Amino acid sequence: MTPTKKALVIGASGQDGSLLCLSLLKKNYSVVGTSRNSCISPKHHSTLGLEKDLILKTCNITDVLNLRKLISEEYPDEIYNLAAQSSVGKSFTNPSETIESIVNGTLNLLETCKELKYRGNIFFAGSSEIFGTTEVPATVNHSQNPSNPYAVAKQASFNLVKIYRQIHGLKCKTGILFNHESPFRGNQFVTQKIISSAINCLKDKNKKLELGNLGISRDWGWAEEYVEAIQIINNSNSSKDHVICTGKLTKLIDFVSITFEKLNLNYNEHLIINKNYIRQTDIVKSFGNPKPLFDELKWKAELNIDEIIEKLIEFKISH
Numbered sequence: 366m367t368p369t370k371k372a373l374v375i376g377a378s379g380q381d382g383s384l385l386c387l388s389l390l391k392k393n394y395s396v397v398g399t400s401r402n403s404c405i406s407p408k409h410h411s412t413l414g415l416e417k418d419l420i421l422k423t424c425n426i427t428d429v430l431n432l433r434k435l436i437s438e439e440y441p442d443e444i445y446n447l448a449a450q451s452s453v454g455k456s457f458t459n460p461s462e463t464i465e466s467i468v469n470g471t472l473n474l475l476e477t478c479k480e481l482k483y484r485g486n487i488f489f490a491g492s493s494e495i496f497g498t499t500e501v502p503a504t505v506n507h508s509q510n511p512s513n514p515y516a517v518a519k520q521a522s523f524n525l526v527k528i529y530r531q532i533h534g535l536k537c538k539t540g541i542l543f544n545h546e547s548p549f550r551g552n553q554f555v556t557q558k559i560i561s562s563a564i565n566c567l568k569d570k571n572k573k574l575e576l577g578n579l580g581i582s583r584d585w586g587w588a589e590e591y592v593e594a595i596q597i598i599n600n601s602n603s604s605k606d607h608v609i610c611t612g613k614l615t616k617l618i619d620f621v622s623i624t625f626e627k628l629n630l631n632y633n634e635h636l637i638i639n640k641n642y643i644r645q646t647d648i649v650k651s652f653g654n655p656k657p658l659f660d661e662l663k664w665k666a667e668l669n670i671d672e673i674i675e676k677l678i679e680f681k682i683s684h
Contacts, residue, residue: 368395373441375399375426375474376448377419378407380549381490381542385445385592387413397439399424399448409549412684426470433477443599444487446474449518452553453494454644456515467518468525475529475537484536488599489526491541492519493584493610493651502654505541505606512646523606530604540598543610543653546673547588548680556585556620560677563624566635574635577642579618584652586611587668587676594664601662610653611666623674 372389376382377398389396397420400407410416424435426448436444449467450456456463471489478487496503497510511517522539529535550557555576562574586609594609625632659665668676 366393369393370442371395371397371439372443372445373397373399373436373439375424375444375446377421378410379447379451380547380551380588381545381592381595382445382447383407383409383413383415383549384547384588385447385595386415386419388589388592388596390415390418396420397422397441399426399435401425413549426473427465429473429477432473433481436477436481436483440483442485444474444478444483444485445490445595445599446471446488447490449490450515452551453513453515454553456513456518457644460514463514464518467515468521471522471525475525475533475535478535478537479529479533486599487535487537488595489522489537489539490595491523491539491606492516493541493543493608493653494648495520495523495541496651498649499651499653502610502612502652503608504654504657505608512648527606536604538598538604539606540595541606541608541653542591543584543586543608543651545586545588545591545609546677548677548684550588555617556677559621559624560674560681562635563621563628563630563632564678564681566625566630567628570634572635573637574621574632575637575639575642576617576621577639577644578647579621579638580616580649581647582614582616582650582652584610584613585615585620585670585673586666587673590666590668594658597662597664598658603661605661607658607662608653608655609658610655611669612653612655613670614650614652615670620670620674623671624678627675627678
């Protein structure tokens with residue numbers, strides 16, 4: 366079957382990029398994905414069955430000449446920018462790489478599309494980290510209070526996209542993503558640590574789980590659902606930014622409790638509080654308002670936190 370459209374997914378190696386590529390391929394797109402090293406195909410690409418149909422190319426979004434060459438040659442119908450250093454913790458230890466990959470990467474893509482007079486849709490992955498702690502569910506107009514280098518970079522990216530949309534007429538928009546999980550989330554994220562540690566505790570009762578601040582709460586969604594929202598936003602007729610979230614808060618301690626309960630374990634027998642893991646700038650509460658996205662584009666998250674944890678455990682045990 367002849368592909369209907371071509372999509373360029375910048376940052377196709379990570380969780381969101383991989384799942385987005387899979388979703389687009391299922392919709393009969395021709396998909397070109399980029400990675401900083403296309404010679405090394407991530408293990409989860411094989412797990413997802415992407416190796417056969419995904420065209421993977423080397424591109425570092427901080428290399429503007431390489432980026433311009435890629436877009437000129439491929440000239441896709443749609444562009445999705447998911448490339449960046451994505452760990453808040455790592456942004457403290459390596460702020461330069463974080464700022465460069467997000468801010469310079471965004472600017473490079475916007476400038477390239479402006480110069481090439483690109484008329485397709487361009488999606489940028491934003492982050493709820495720009496809001497800081499939210500006492501009420503955040504919309505795109507919520508006050509911003511970034512508290513780490515990653516959040517500062519994402520805030521700059523968000524504003525650049527708005528400027529290029531308003532001044533240069535690019536069909537670019539940002540989807541501000543709240544926390545979203547899948548089996549392909551990096552091991553540096555706390556949710557993966559909890560799932561892996563709980564399974565280790567099941568195998569060996571002497572194993573422990575070390576965490577820092579258990580009082581934080583997050584709006585956790587399912588990544589496979591969120592990549593559908595990303596496409597809906599990118600292909601909508603209105604060039605508007607949107608928040609992608611569930612609107613439901615879960616405390617970290619409850620995430621731990623649910624995970625251990627599903628394995629018939631008592632987390633109190635395995636949990637150790639390590640003060641070295643506590644960051645002074647930790648966001649206490651972060652959740653969004655899903656109503657505007659549903660009202661305008663009819664998308665809403667379906668899986669609840671119980672189902673998300675169950676899926677994560679099932680995949681980890683079976684793999």
